[in-house]
Amino acid sequence: MNPVNILNSDQLAITITRLCQQLIENHGDFEKTAIVGLQPRGVFLANRIVKVLHELTGVSKIRHGALDITFHRDDFRRKDTPAIPSETQMNFDVEGLNVVLIDDVLYTGRTIRAGLDALLAFGRPSRVELLVLIDRRFSRHLPVQADYRGRTVDAIASERVSVDWKETEGKDQVTLYATKKEL
Amino acid sequence: MSSLSVNHLLGIKNLTREDIELIFETATNFKEVINRPMKKVPSLRDITIANLFFENSTRTKLSFELAEKRLSADIINFSSASSSVKKGETLIDTVNNILSMKVDMVVMRHPNPGAHYFLSQHIDASIINAGDGTHEHPTQALLDAFSMREKLGDLQGKKVVIVGDIMHSRVALSNILCLQKLGAEVMVCGPTTLIPKYIESLGVKVEHNLKKALIWCDVANILRIQLERQDIAYFPSLREYTMMYGVTMEILNSLKKEIIIMHPGPINRGVEISSEVADSKQSIILQQVENGVAIRMAVLYLLAGKIERNS
Incomplete structure (x- = not known):
């Protein structure tokens, strides 16, 4: 099976704008809101969303940070090598804030569980929502669902969804790969 | 993704430059963790660590203990002043007794150079040198x-x-x-x-x-x-x-x-x-002193990652 393009650059831009409109609907002027991207890949999406929110609302200061979940993962010592962490940049407490956790792909839900755990180190948020670009449904290991989703994808376990960004891969796109050998 | 080339930290002599760089990179992240409002992460919650100090120490012992607690490990402490070593027990016997209580890692300070190397040949646990005589720290x-x-x-x-x-x-x-x-x-x-x-x-x-x-x-x-x-x-x-x-x-x-x-x-x-x-x-x-806690967290985290589960 050839790689399937799920979203091209234009479609991705439209989807992000739509997600931003939904955020504005619920969060207004973002006075009590923090946008938190999960390291490493969720941060690109979070940055993009903050940029678009800024353009749409004119609010110049939207709290946003990057959260690394490595030390909170539940698969430590189940892999051959320990996972190497990325940088956490949280310059604010989330005490009493509405937090929007952002990741690129929601798959088993384990990353989000670790993200919720890691977030508690920065205070008790009043509410936490989850925004994902791609929701791989029917593949959850934990009861985690997204509040905002860009595109829902049905993919089997052997397939892989990859989100590319202009900043790192040179092109905005979402692709579905069949990683296992075809029969 | 990478890991240390060693299973014990016996001395700098046994480390490669890549190992040192990896420890530094990991420590940078732990330094951010210990400056958070809540300074604790759950990575080592299923690991038990014995701190064996056969020689006096204040800073190193506190630093290791804090690093272990910040990683949520369970710890037991031992200092030779109040132990059976005074009653004539050998090092291997002392440590094996402690290990039969299901301990995964040993942080040890000992007055004899090479005590850690000797121990690493005889027991089944990850060993971290917290100072051996006039040899290494x-x-x-x-x-x-x-x-x-x-x-x-x-x-x-x-x-x-x-x-x-x-x-x-x-x-x-x-x-x-x-x-x-x-x-x-x-x-x-x-x-x-x-x-x-x-x-x-x-x-x-x-x-x-x-x-x-x-x-x-x-x-x-x-x-x-x-x-x-x-x-x-x-x-x-x-x-x-x-x-x-x-x-x-x-x-x-x-x-x-x-x-x-x-x-x-x-x-x-x-x-x-x-x-x-x-x-x-x-x-x-x-x-x-502040960096000491971050470095020790990194060493413990990276070595703990190499311990096999259920073994």
């Missing part, structure tokens, strides 16, 4: 180099002088090995009697004049005189040592540049370092 060297790097960037070509009792110092040997692996030039400075004869074979420079050494260096790491390890008199009096090798504001001001002052502690104010120098802005003694 790897986590101290790692945190020293990490602190230097925070101040100076890449250590390639940087000049570091270690001043004081080189002969009885495990910090000196570990520092020399670690700094050389990172590409720094190392000089040792002290009275002839406190500098081991073979030291030049490690590729370090030797200087007996403090001022000349300080003019040469970017960083001065000042060591304590280890009176408790000195069986004979190596110099006429402490007062004379202070006059020749005590680092004072006067001598620092006479240099044409600002060098970084480090000390692994405990400091003897007014002996090897004056109070003014210890409290000056050139001194990073307290940053070293």
